[in-house]
Amino acid sequence: MLHNFKLGTKFNLLLVSVFLIGILISGAALAAILNRSAENQVTNKALILIQAMNSVRNYTSTQVNPLLKDRLKTEPEFLAQTVPGYSAREVFENLRSNKEYSDFFYNEATLNPTNRRDLADDYEKGLIERFRSDQNLKELTGFRTFPGGNLYYIARPIAVKSQSCLECHSTPEAAPKSLIATYGRSGGFGWQLNEIVGAQIISVPASEVVNTTRQSLLLVMSAVGGVFAITILLINLMLRQAVIKPLNRMAMVAHDVSVGKLDSEFQQTSHDEIGVLAAAFNRMKLSLSMAMEMLNKQQ
Incomplete structure (x- = not known):
């Protein structure tokens, strides 16, 4: 079922799973x-x-x-x-x-x-x-x-x-x-x-001891939950900006190339893994364009 989910959804499920496991273990120890x-x-x-x-x-x-x-x-x-x-x-x-x-x-x-x-x-x-x-x-x-x-x-x-x-x-x-x-x-x-x-x-x-523990635990867990929510939000923004958007643009260019629009361009200035993939994709598109041009000349 996971293979039907988008990358962002899979990533969020992984983070939430890690958080829940961590909160159960740390919550028990903290309690x-x-x-x-x-x-x-x-x-x-x-x-x-x-x-x-x-x-x-x-x-x-x-x-x-x-x-x-x-x-x-x-x-x-x-x-x-x-x-x-x-x-x-x-x-x-x-x-x-x-x-x-x-x-x-x-x-x-x-x-x-x-x-x-x-x-x-x-x-x-x-x-x-x-x-x-x-x-x-x-x-x-x-x-x-x-x-x-x-x-x-x-x-x-x-x-x-x-x-x-x-x-x-x-x-x-x-x-x-x-x-x-x-x-x-x-x-x-x-x-x-x-x-x-x-x-x-x-x-x-x-109950005096239990209530004191419960109040402290609730306060700490609320703070941890708030930090986790902010972390999830920031990671999602970074993931969307640095990974998902470039991949979506690359997919659109790939679609255009697949239907013969060889003039479609994909610009990626970063030098991370997405940048390396973009450079390899552009080289593949250039090679495909040259092959198509050579094929047209032979015909």
């Missing part, structure tokens, strides 16, 4: 690169948030808790503001009122928490166990599935670094009375110094 880039952008933002939450935790441990810990023995209810994890969670929820961070979620998932709100689910327990089994593992990232959609998460281990933490988490007998009155004696005890008891987890809907 992977952009997806990784989007993950890195989200991760960098999340890591800044984790550092901020760690600063809140440290402030609570070193400045808030010393001021209020004596009241824990006399207050009827436990002062949760003395707990670093509680302070970090509350500060983060306040931060989420900012539109830029409204899609981020913060959790301090714990295997054996005092507050059942912090109890790790089965997936989070798996992350914590990985941190516990490999003390050199400092961070985990990935996607997890929820009924409302997938989440992209960044998790870091939480370890008992201070002896002061054990005042509330060693045994029920050593814990403040207000803590027992508020949360009971069943959870949050038996912790050991330097033990990994939970994980800091910041997560964001996976």
Whole structure:
């Protein structure tokens, strides 16, 4: 079927085929690169948030808790503001009122928490166990599935670094009375110094990563498509001017010569392949004219 097409059509089909193959290969590679880039952008933002939450935790441990810990023995209810994890969670929820961070979620998932709100689910327990089994593992990232959609998460281990933490988490007998009155004696005890008891987890809907990748990919592919369209147009103009028009003129002259109009001329001043073909065609026409003249004389 291709032999019925004109030269320009064949050439355009070849270019489009090459473009489509190239765009499929490069698009797949570019999508992977952009997806990784989007993950890195989200991760960098999340890591800044984790550092901020760690600063809140440290402030609570070193400045808030010393001021209020004596009241824990006399207050009827436990002062949760003395707990670093509680302070970090509350500060983060306040931060989420900012539109830029409204899609981020913060959790301090714990295997054996005092507050059942912090109890790790089965997936989070798996992350914590990985941190516990490999003390050199400092961070985990990935996607997890929820009924409302997938989440992209960044998790870091939480370890008992201070002896002061054990005042509330060693045994029920050593814990403040207000803590027992508020949360009971069943959870949050038996912790050991330097033990990994939970994980800091910041997560964001996976659509955040997907949408960022999709927008970047669409922008790049649009630019590539535009450049390709302009390239096709310029190549077609050059092909028409340098190849197709000279060949059409040469075909017209050949037709005239074939019907006896030997005075038809074809002028081609270029020195490229078309020029060489034109020169050979003119020599053939001259030879044919001389042969016809000799034949006429003999007759």
